[in-house]
Amino acid sequence: MGKDPDDSRESFDRRLRQAMDRQRPDRATQPKAAGGDMSDLGVVLRAGTEMVSALVVGVALGWGLDRWLGTRPAFLILFTFLGGAAGVLNVWRLVRPDDTPGDKPGP
Template sequence: MTGDRDESLEQRRKRLAAELAEVDADEAAEAKRDAQSEESRRGMALGLKISSEFIAAIAVGAMLGYLLDRFAGTGPWGLVILLLLGFAAGVLNVMRAVGVVATPPGLGSKQDKGPTR
């Protein structure tokens, strides 16, 4: 009778160990999927940020150029010039966001500034 009980306990232990291994494998796979989806969300957020900054720079340049033309009577030249400047500012913002161009020293964090007294 004791032998049957030991065999039964050993079978249960093996079954529980197999179930725990399966649960651990499922949790590891789920953690991997979560990490991949988090990386995907970061990429999507960066893409939306970059595109909105680019479009906003162009729109602001066009709006300021239109207003300049409207009030100063300069014809289409204010719109053309400020639209091109807005485009250049948008490209510069995209390059900064991607990391191709560093931020100017005056616009960075407090670490960029010299010692204060």
């Protein structure tokens, strides 16, 4: 009565695979391991913070030096570019792949 007309092993394997797929949590909705990887929103917020903070520090240093030395905004321009470059470098370090060849010391 409740038996599948095809009682072969392939039918059982197919139905078992389907049941296991239904029970397996979806990787897109599964939260990442705590402490392991950051969530996408966390990465975006940290990258933005890194960029803005490096730029603010560069502008503040340049403005302070120009004001202290009484010069035209030469240091402001210089340190704005240096702060921007530092921010980009920090974001690159944040998002680069972990398995880059230069990360590990050689034997």
